[in-house]
Amino acid sequence: MPAHRPSRLPGQATATPESPDPPKSPKAPEPPERTRSAPDSPGPRPTGLDRFNTLPADEAGRALLACCGSHRWAHRIAAHRPYPDLDSLLAAADEAAYDLTLGDVAEALACETLTLLPDGAYSGAHTALSAAHAAYESRFGHVFVICLDDTAPEESPDRVLAAIRARLANDPEEERALTTEELRRLARGRLSRLVRGTFAPAIP
DSSP states (O other), rough: OOOOOOOOOOOOOOOOOOOOOOOOOOOOOOOOOOOOOOOOOOOOOOOOOHHHHHOHHHHHHHHHTTTTOHHHHHHHHHHHHOSHHHHHOOOOOOOOTTTTTHHHHHHHHOOOOOOOOOTOOOOOHHHHHHHHHHHHHHHHSOOOOOOTTTSSSGGGHHHHHHHHHEEEEEEEEHHHHHHHHHHHHHHHHHHHHHTTTTSSSSSS
């Protein structure tokens, strides 16, 4: 006799064999993380003569006016940029100074100040120098100027006092020529220091 199969009770679910899970597809490799490139760093800021040659015209003009207060002199130097070297720049400055008119000289002198004494100078030096400056201005009508680039600071008071006393004996035309020469020397020294970075009155 065939074996008796138990009948399924009402409501009882028929168990079905579980089907195997489908094989998982291999996980695609994640793309490598993109690295953000750093922004290009600005190149070194030009210095010295290169910086002077590339300054905007108005900034160059202000810096040059601190070297010599003649607008015509400053405009001429700025307009002839770029200069290949410091010697060329100083030669142009000298040439422009030789061409200063009486009005240019007066304009430049109006921007000059009295020679300052070094710290620690004794009070007698201040008194003597103030009196000499007053006598000079009374005679010639403008401030006394002298270039002290080749003078040690401690020797400056004596040199200034001696120069004022000597130049008080000049006639106005002779003194005007000496004053123009001192303005040229002052401008040359200031311009050299401007380019070398030790005198930057108006360059941001």
